[in-house]
Amino acid sequence: MALVEIKDLTFTYPEADKAALLNIDLSVSEGEFVLIAGPSGCGKSTLLRMLKPALSSFGSVSGAVLFGGEPVEALDLRRQTSEIGFVMQDPEMQIATDKVWHELAFGLESLGVDQSTMRVRVAEMANFFGIQKWFHSPVSELSGGQKQLLCLASVMVMQPRLLILDEPTSQLDPIAAADFFDTLKRINSELGTTVMITEHRVEGLFPIADKVVFMRNGGILHSGTPESCAELLSRDPALSAVLPTAMTVYYETRTESMKDLPAPITVRDGRAYLKRILEEKTAAAKKALPQAAAPSPARPREKAQKSKRSEKPVISMRDVWFRYERNSDDILKGASLEINAGELTCIIGGNGAGKTTAVMTASGMLKPYRGRVLLDGKPIDKYSDGELFGRRVGVLLQNPILSFVHDSVREELEAVIKKNKLDKSRLDEIAELMELSGILESNPYDISGGELQRAAIAKLLVLEPRILFLDEATKGMDAFFKVKFGALLRKLTAQGTAIVLISHDIEFCAEYADRLAMFFDGGIIAEGTPKEVLSGNNFYTTVAARIGRGMMDGAVTAGELIERINRK
Amino acid sequence: MRDAFDTVNPIVAFVFFAFALIMPMLVMHPVLLGISLACALAWLFILRGKRAWGYILKFALPVMLLTAVMNPLFNHAGVTILFYLRHNPITLESIVYGVASAGMLASVVLWFACFNAIFTSDKIVYLLGRFAPSLSLVLSMALRFVPLFSHQAKRIAQAQRGAGMGTRGGSILARARNGLSILSSLITWALESSVTTADSMRSRGYGLHPRRSFANYRFDGRDALVGGLLALGMLCTALASYFKLIGIRFFPSYKANEATPLFIAFCVIYALTLLIPVMMNSIEAYRWHLLRSRI
Numbered sequence: 001m002a003l004v005e006i007k008d009l010t011f012t013y014p015e016a017d018k019a020a021l022l023n024i025d026l027s028v029s030e031g032e033f034v035l036i037a038g039p040s041g042c043g044k045s046t047l048l049r050m051l052k053p054a055l056s057s058f059g060s061v062s063g064a065v066l067f068g069g070e071p072v073e074a075l076d077l078r079r080q081t082s083e084i085g086f087v088m089q090d091p092e093m094q095i096a097t098d099k100v101w102h103e104l105a106f107g108l109e110s111l112g113v114d115q116s117t118m119r120v121r122v123a124e125m126a127n128f129f130g131i132q133k134w135f136h137s138p139v140s141e142l143s144g145g146q147k148q149l150l151c152l153a154s155v156m157v158m159q160p161r162l163l164i165l166d167e168p169t170s171q172l173d174p175i176a177a178a179d180f181f182d183t184l185k186r187i188n189s190e191l192g193t194t195v196m197i198t199e200h201r202v203e204g205l206f207p208i209a210d211k212v213v214f215m216r217n218g219g220i221l222h223s224g225t226p227e228s229c230a231e232l233l234s235r236d237p238a239l240s241a242v243l244p245t246a247m248t249v250y251y252e253t254r255t256e257s258m259k260d261l262p263a264p265i266t267v268r269d270g271r272a273y274l275k276r277i278l279e280e281k282t283a284a285a286k287k288a289l290p291q292a293a294a295p296s297p298a299r300p301r302e303k304a305q306k307s308k309r310s311e312k313p314v315i316s317m318r319d320v321w322f323r324y325e326r327n328s329d330d331i332l333k334g335a336s337l338e339i340n341a342g343e344l345t346c347i348i349g350g351n352g353a354g355k356t357t358a359v360m361t362a363s364g365m366l367k368p369y370r371g372r373v374l375l376d377g378k379p380i381d382k383y384s385d386g387e388l389f390g391r392r393v394g395v396l397l398q399n400p401i402l403s404f405v406h407d408s409v410r411e412e413l414e415a416v417i418k419k420n421k422l423d424k425s426r427l428d429e430i431a432e433l434m435e436l437s438g439i440l441e442s443n444p445y446d447i448s449g450g451e452l453q454r455a456a457i458a459k460l461l462v463l464e465p466r467i468l469f470l471d472e473a474t475k476g477m478d479a480f481f482k483v484k485f486g487a488l489l490r491k492l493t494a495q496g497t498a499i500v501l502i503s504h505d506i507e508f509c510a511e512y513a514d515r516l517a518m519f520f521d522g523g524i525i526a527e528g529t530p531k532e533v534l535s536g537n538n539f540y541t542t543v544a545a546r547i548g549r550g551m552m553d554g555a556v557t558a559g560e561l562i563e564r565i566n567r568k
Numbered sequence: 569m570r571d572a573f574d575t576v577n578p579i580v581a582f583v584f585f586a587f588a589l590i591m592p593m594l595v596m597h598p599v600l601l602g603i604s605l606a607c608a609l610a611w612l613f614i615l616r617g618k619r620a621w622g623y624i625l626k627f628a629l630p631v632m633l634l635t636a637v638m639n640p641l642f643n644h645a646g647v648t649i650l651f652y653l654r655h656n657p658i659t660l661e662s663i664v665y666g667v668a669s670a671g672m673l674a675s676v677v678l679w680f681a682c683f684n685a686i687f688t689s690d691k692i693v694y695l696l697g698r699f700a701p702s703l704s705l706v707l708s709m710a711l712r713f714v715p716l717f718s719h720q721a722k723r724i725a726q727a728q729r730g731a732g733m734g735t736r737g738g739s740i741l742a743r744a745r746n747g748l749s750i751l752s753s754l755i756t757w758a759l760e761s762s763v764t765t766a767d768s769m770r771s772r773g774y775g776l777h778p779r780r781s782f783a784n785y786r787f788d789g790r791d792a793l794v795g796g797l798l799a800l801g802m803l804c805t806a807l808a809s810y811f812k813l814i815g816i817r818f819f820p821s822y823k824a825n826e827a828t829p830l831f832i833a834f835c836v837i838y839a840l841t842l843l844i845p846v847m848m849n850s851i852e853a854y855r856w857h858l859l860r861s862r863i
Contacts, residue, residue: 054770081773093764097705098712099690105782109701110773112780122782136690140715154772365730390732402720402727405753416733445760460731469730 001069003162003194004028004051009063011046016059020046022218024063028196028211030161033188035205035226036198037242038215040448040478044198047215048164051196052084067162082111085155087165089476091147091172100137103150107158121157129153129183143351145176149183156187163187165197170476173351173504178204200478203244203543206230206265214239227263241479245507245543245558246270252562253277270547274565278551281568312377313338314467314498317362320371331357332368333522339467339498344489346509346530347502348540349519355502356398356471358519362500363395363469364388390420394460395469403456404444409436412444412455416462426462434458434488450481454488467498474505486512510534510542510556531556571615571686572852573845577791578691579698584798585687588679588842591805592672597816597824599835601671607842608678614849615685623681631677632670639666645819665818682845690784697781704781713758720757724750794844801841808834 004027011021021043028034036044049055050065053073065072067084075083088094097103104125108118126132129149134142142150148168155163165184169177181204188195188208199205206212212229214221216239222232233239234251243251246264250273254261257280264273315338322332331354339345339362347355360366362373364380373380375392383392396403406412413427431437434454439447444455453473460468474482482505489499489512503509509516509530516533518526518540526533534541534556538549541556548555555561573581592604612620639662641653646661689711696704728734728746735746808814813831817823825831840847 052771055767077773078776081771081776086768086771088764088768090761090764092716093761094768095712096765096769097708099693099708101784102693102708102782106769106774107772109705109780109782110776112776112778114780115783118780118782139712151768158772363730365726385729385734385736386732389729389734393730394732395727395730397723397727397730399723401757402724402753403731405724405728405749416731419733445756463732465732 001029002027002066003030003032003068004196005064005066005069006047006050007064007066009047009050009061009065011050011057011059011061013057013059018218020059020218021050024220026213026220026223028194030194031188031192032194032210033185033208034194034196034211034213035202035209036196036213036215037202037229038198038221039242039480040450042215043218044215045166048086048166048196048198051162051164052080052086054080055086078111081107082158083161085158085160085163087148087151087155087163087168089167089170091144091151094151095139095147098138098140100131100139100142100150101135103139103154104131104135104157106154111158121159125153125157128156128186143176145172145179145351148172148176148180152180152183152187156191156193160193162194162196165195165199167198167200167476169199169201174201174506175350177201181205181208184208200242200476202242206244206247226265230263238480241483245561246273246547248558249274249544249547249561249565252558253565255280267543267546270543271549271551274547274551274561277565278568281565285568311340313340315339315362315373315375315380317358317373318371320358320361320368320373322357322361322366322368331522332361334371335361335519335523337362337517337524339500340515341466341498342493342496343514344493344499344501344512345515345517346513347500347517347519348504348506348509353519354522355519359395359469359471359500359502363393363467365395390416390460390463390465392465393467393469394463394465396456396460396471396473398471398475400449400452400456400473401444403459407443408441409444409447409455409458410440412459413462416459420463422462430458430462433491434461449476450478450485453477453485457488461492465497467500468492470499470501472502472504474501474503474508482508506534506540506542507544507557510544511559571845572848573611574686576794576848577785577787578687578694579787580791580795580798581686581691582695583795584844585679585683587798587802587805589676589683591838592675595809595814595816596665596668596672596818597814598668598671600814600838601668601675603835603839604675604842605671605678607839607846608675608682610843611682611845611849612678614846615682620681623678627681628674628677632674635673636666636670639663639669646822647820661818661820661822664822668818694781694784697783701779701781705779717754717758721750721754724753724757794848797844798841801837804834804837805841 006024006026009021009024010019012019024047036047038044046057049057051067051072053075054077067075095103097106101122104122105118108121113121126135131150131153134146139147169180172180184195184197185208187193197205206226209226211223212226213223214229214233222229230243230247233243234247240248244265246266246269249270250263255277258277264270317335317337319334319336320332321330321334323330335354335358337358347358349355357366361368364373364383367381375383380388389395404412406415413430417424417426431440434457436455436458439451439455444452447455457468457470474485477485486508489501493499493514513530516528516530517524518533526536531554534545535554537545544558544561545556548561552561552564555564588604588608592601612623616623640658643662643665644657644659646659648660649657650660651658693704693708696707725734728750729736735743813825813834815825
């Protein structure tokens with residue numbers, strides 16, 4: 001019998017003209033791992049929340065949601081709490097208490113479990129998640145990844161039969177996200193817990209999932225194995241952006257003889273596929289006339305890069321050392337960075353490598369204790385705050401919501417215009433450039449993450465700064481919006497703006513960056529075009545580069561791989 | 569810091585502090601005050617090392633001086649007039665009372681410094697959890713959100729600055745206005761994000777009855793021993809008080825108990841009770857010394 005049975009479910013938010021969920025039919029059996037994918041706003045979260053009445057939104061519902069054969073609304077809060085676990089997006093705000101142990105015990109405290117059972121269950125979960133070491137720590141000392149693991153553990157202590165996760169890794173860096181997925185896989189395979197998860201980052205989940213449900217516009221487009229879902233998505237260019245790299249390469253390059261092969265999902269399968277297709281193509285080429293090897297396509301672009309670099313950099317940061325307090329550890333240890341006009345410079349690297357601090361120093365927000373930062377050849381601390389921020393340098397911190405202090409996007413932009421006594425028409429120009437017309441009157445809290453990012457950048461662009469610093473701007477964006485965002489950055493650099501983007505999204509950087517700087521331990525250890533930096537790396541590089549390693553060195557994006565395979 | 573008393577069950581520790589803090593306030597006998605002050609000092613130096621001087625010089629001494637000087641200036645009760653200051657009598661009794669109050673306040677301050685070092689938020693949450701689980705949760709949440717909010721306020725100010733909307737070096741009015749807009753944005757953020765917190769709490773069964781707190785501490789044999797000794801000390805104090813052994817009178821004339829053998833015996837018991845943490849530390853240090861010399 002299915003654990004979850006959704007029958008002809010339709011849901012409409014109050015005062016909405018369109019249904020948020022439309023005729024959903026879905027059945028999930030005990031122990032299954034179900035990935036629910038789809039673009040932002042397709043109704044994924046609404047659907048998940050319908051499975052736990054304590055979190056369901058108000059609105060008109062028709063159809064039925066059954067949990068273990070019973071209507072889910074009939075479950076009392078106690079049973080819902082212990083049997084259906086729910087993990088949300090933002091790890092910071094999900095945590096209610098100040099200490100790790102207290103957060104872990106929270107659910108059991110609510111259930112009123114007796115002391116000795118509570119001890120055992122908490123201890124078990126602390127062991128399972130490897131939390132013993134930070135069991136007594138204050139929550140504020142944990143990293144984002146640890147916080148989200150804690151949220152997961154604090155749900156798992158109640159031993160739920162169904163675990164629901166709503167975009168749990170959207171705020172995490174790729175390594176923490178991979179860790180999180182590993183833990184989910186263990187929960188599913190070792191404890192047998194049924195898992196339902198929505199996620200933008202499907203690359204890591206496709207290999208684990210038993211079933212993929214793809215949603216669009218409130219309905220289910222497809223539900224089935226990851227392979228069958230991929231097959232369907234690959235036919236629609238608007239949707240294929242969501243697929244894992246290996247699958248994208250497979251669907252774009254497979255020949256007739258390969259059609260029956262299962263689609264590769266992981267890097268390992270992708271490499272096996274690449275090997276086969278290359279062998280097949282060489283065999284075919286041998287039959288035809290021998291051809292001269294095509295010149296590497298990489299060269300011309302690199303040349304163009306070099307000629308650009310001979311210009312004077314807008315900002316040059318040389319041998320900069322920084323620490324927050326006299327007795328604390330150095331965060332930047334002789335970091336040097338040059339930022340050129342009209343270039344998108346991407347900064348990658350692990351957590352705590354000093355990326356954010358480097359950007360804060362290069363932009364003049366922080367003052368280094370050694371080394372210097374020059375803006376147009378003049379030390380950056382010689383500029384006053386008024387001369388520097390806004391007109392020359394714009395800095396967008398990690399969480400774009402922080403940039404908003406007014407009630408609507410329009411008011412926010414108007415405040416900047418008024419303060420700098422600009423003409424009112426500037427607002428319309430910016431709104432058009434950043435495609436804000438639909439959200440000008442909205443409250444910043446009511447718009448989506450991608451729109452928020454756009455509005456926050458718009459606020460910076462009002463004064464036409466020459467350098468934009470964006471910290472983790474791609475965080476939480478879905479695959480479809482990333483394409484739009486990349487185009488937007490290109491538009492800005494084409495106008496001569498220098499952009500520095502910190503990102504954990506190596507795929508994005510490989511696709512759009514003009515220059516890539518890799519940070520480690522307070523300094524830059526590799527710098528150059530994405531191709532130069534990423535094709536040399538073995539682990540810290542794109543999936544495409546890992547698939548092509550040894551067979552197609554130098555291809556760092558899925559597009560490049562496909563192009564080179566098809567050219568053969 | 570690793571103090572031997574730190575691992576004692578919080579309930580026992582709390583009773584100890586209650587006793588140590590309340591006794592000087594109830595009985596302002598100079599000898600007992602002196603004992604209390606000395607015991608608090610001894611422990612504070614074990615707990616804080618050299619930094620204990622900071623507590624003494626910054627808090628205890630100023631409080632002592634202020635009370636000792638102010639009392640005779642404003643309190644003119646007492647029969648032994650020493651001299652007149654601007655037509656106001658300065659009496660011996662009020663000077664003695666001032667000194668005694670100074671000793672009382674100083675020992676309260678020092679005991680409180682020890683309390684601060686031992687009573688981490690975890691222990692307070694545990695103690696409250698025994699009696700009022702929901703109150704203990706509220707405290708724990710407050711402890712999380714206060715630092716979170718102040719951090720967030722800083723980040724909002726930074727974001728404003730990075731967008732060229734900062735007011736560093738601007739006029740006071742501009743800065744005040746900026747501060748207000750940061751505050752309003754902080755409040756909005758807090759309200760919006762508390763929806764997530766509420767959802768997460770509700771999804772983990774918040775609101776079910778009865779709520780039970782997770783006990784992070786156990787009650788073991790040593791806690792029973794320490795608790796027993798403490799109870800004994802407190803019983804002796806109650807008896808001493810019942811038989812008027814430790815009474816004291818300041819006004820109109822000063823009168824304290826004489827140093828009878830019984831009084832001296834009580835003083836020893838009082839000192840030993842207050843020295844429990846110090847003795848525990850010494851015993852532990854000696855055990856480690858033994859262990860090490862055996863290796």
